[in-house]
Amino acid sequence: MSMKFSSKYLEQAVEALSELPSVGKKSALRLALHLINDESEKTKRIAQSLITLKENITRCKTCNNLADTDTCDICLSESRRRNIICVVENVRDVMAIEDTQQYSGIYHVLGGVISPLEGIGPEDLSIQLLKDRVEQGQVDELIMGLSPTIDGETTIYYLSKILSDTDVKISLIARGVAFGGELEYADELTIARSIQSRIPYLAGQ
Amino acid sequence: MSMKFSSKYLEQAVEALSELPSVGKKSALRLALHLINDESEKTKRIAQSLITLKENITRCKTCNNLADTDTCDICLSESRRRNIICVVENVRDVMAIEDTQQYSGIYHVLGGVISPLEGIGPEDLSIQLLKDRVEQGQVDELIMGLSPTIDGETTIYYLSKILSDTDVKISLIARGVAFGGELEYADELTIARSIQSRIPYLAGQ
Numbered sequence: 001m002s003m004k005f006s007s008k009y010l011e012q013a014v015e016a017l018s019e020l021p022s023v024g025k026k027s028a029l030r031l032a033l034h035l036i037n038d039e040s041e042k043t044k045r046i047a048q049s050l051i052t053l054k055e056n057i058t059r060c061k062t063c064n065n066l067a068d069t070d071t072c073d074i075c076l077s078e079s080r081r082r083n084i085i086c087v088v089e090n091v092r093d094v095m096a097i098e099d100t101q102q103y104s105g106i107y108h109v110l111g112g113v114i115s116p117l118e119g120i121g122p123e124d125l126s127i128q129l130l131k132d133r134v135e136q137g138q139v140d141e142l143i144m145g146l147s148p149t150i151d152g153e154t155t156i157y158y159l160s161k162i163l164s165d166t167d168v169k170i171s172l173i174a175r176g177v178a179f180g181g182e183l184e185y186a187d188e189l190t191i192a193r194s195i196q197s198r199i200p201y202l203a204g205q
Numbered sequence: 206m207s208m209k210f211s212s213k214y215l216e217q218a219v220e221a222l223s224e225l226p227s228v229g230k231k232s233a234l235r236l237a238l239h240l241i242n243d244e245s246e247k248t249k250r251i252a253q254s255l256i257t258l259k260e261n262i263t264r265c266k267t268c269n270n271l272a273d274t275d276t277c278d279i280c281l282s283e284s285r286r287r288n289i290i291c292v293v294e295n296v297r298d299v300m301a302i303e304d305t306q307q308y309s310g311i312y313h314v315l316g317g318v319i320s321p322l323e324g325i326g327p328e329d330l331s332i333q334l335l336k337d338r339v340e341q342g343q344v345d346e347l348i349m350g351l352s353p354t355i356d357g358e359t360t361i362y363y364l365s366k367i368l369s370d371t372d373v374k375i376s377l378i379a380r381g382v383a384f385g386g387e388l389e390y391a392d393e394l395t396i397a398r399s400i401q402s403r404i405p406y407l408a409g410q
Contacts, residue, residue: 004303006265006296007273009258016254019247021239027227033296034226035255036262036271042224043259047252049221050240053214054248057241060211066241068212091211091238098209 003029010036062133064109064126066091074098074106081105083140087130087159089113089152093145105143108133113146113155122158130159134168141169148175208234215241267338269314269331271296279303279311286310288345292335292364294318294357298350310348313338318351318360327363335364339373346374353380 003025005011010032017028035043059065060072063085067073074080074094084105088094089112097103110125133139144159146152160170176194177186186194208230210216215237222233240248264270265277268290272278279285279299289310293299294317302308315330338344349364351357365375381399382391391399 004300006277006279006299007262007271009254009262009273010271010296013254013258016247016251019251020236022232023236029297029300031225031228032255032258035259042221043255046221046224047255049214049218050237050248050252053218053237054240057212057214066212066215068214072211074211091215092234094211095209095234 059109063107064111064129065094065107066109079104083138084143085130085133085139085141086143086145088145089147097145105141108142110146110155113149113151114158115151116154117151125155127159127162131162134163134166139168141171144170144172264314268312269316269334270299270312271314284309288343289348290335290338290344290346291348291350293350294352302350310346313347315351315360318354318356319363320356321359322356330360332364332367336367339368339371344373346376349375349377 003011003014005014010029013032013035014025014028017023017031018025020028023031035046056068057066058068058070060067060075061070062075063072065072065074081104085108086097086103086105087108087110088097089110091109094107094109097107108126108130110127110130112120112125114120114122114125130142134142142159142163144156146155156170156172163170174197175190176197177183177190183191208216208219210219215234218237218240219230219233222228222236223230225233228236240251261273262271263273263275265272265280266275267280268277270277270279286309290313291302291308291310292313292315293302294315296314299312299314302312313331313335315332315335317325317330319325319327319330335347339347347364347368349361351360361375361377368375379402380395381402382388382395388396
């Protein structure tokens, strides 16, 4: 779409905003016009928070999660079990699991999964750091909290291989029909797995 | 949705980004994580372009369109007809009409339409400036390029009333079935108007 701008400042802002993922030229224009009309300090808040974020955010030296300091709050917490590590792809997965308030172990954020198609190999991920953690010997269990995709499975297989000479126990998060999901809409593989992995029914639970 | 952030910088950026229209917390997190992982100067480009936009953009003193200088390029252009003014709601409408490359007159940007429900009255719009332009006597025609909504119609009626003692000709952009649109999906009012406003068919045109 061609756009004839009446202002080069507007044009530059639209160009910049449309570099964001899933923000097209039209959405970028809508955002820029919103900021022009806004009478609060919203534009400054956004611009400064982005600069501050980019300049200050770091990664936890222990688990590779995003953090403000060298060691993240979860790794620092004395109430977490340090012998169980949940291996996840990114910080969003950590947030999703933390939101459940059901997990008391710590994490390891890989920063992605192995993906031959996208050219992501083990060396692009935080795998050596994980190996080091396991080899230090205080980890009893690694829970593979990766998505049940081909790349996720590949990564789990790779991790299990390079850790096979340690005695860490590797487990997978359960795969099955989602709560609230209707069986008929689940895919075949999920249904098949959920039957294979069936669990005893305990009445009254 | 609750979100447990591992970084307060991330949290602040997500808070700020989610102040943008139609950007929820999840989208804001996705945008922030994208910027964290970006290795170019994208974050700086976005932040600086927004600050520059907000500090420098102004409105054309003649037509109220967004501009970088006191008078916009369209009002300055010597190739535009100054006796025809197309009255539109906002800068996006100007851009849409300019994109057609079919209009050689100039514009007047109202900055909205009269909307009793949203508490927008004539005094909130650039109506006095339009009246001044017409009363200077060099305008032959005002084309009302406003959306055919109730608020749009109200605004057109109001403008026609306050300009009734001038001899400016007021016209409306044609309303009808959109090119490429299917008749059966057009609403009744549009179909009715398109029949009332039918035009002679000229074979071969």
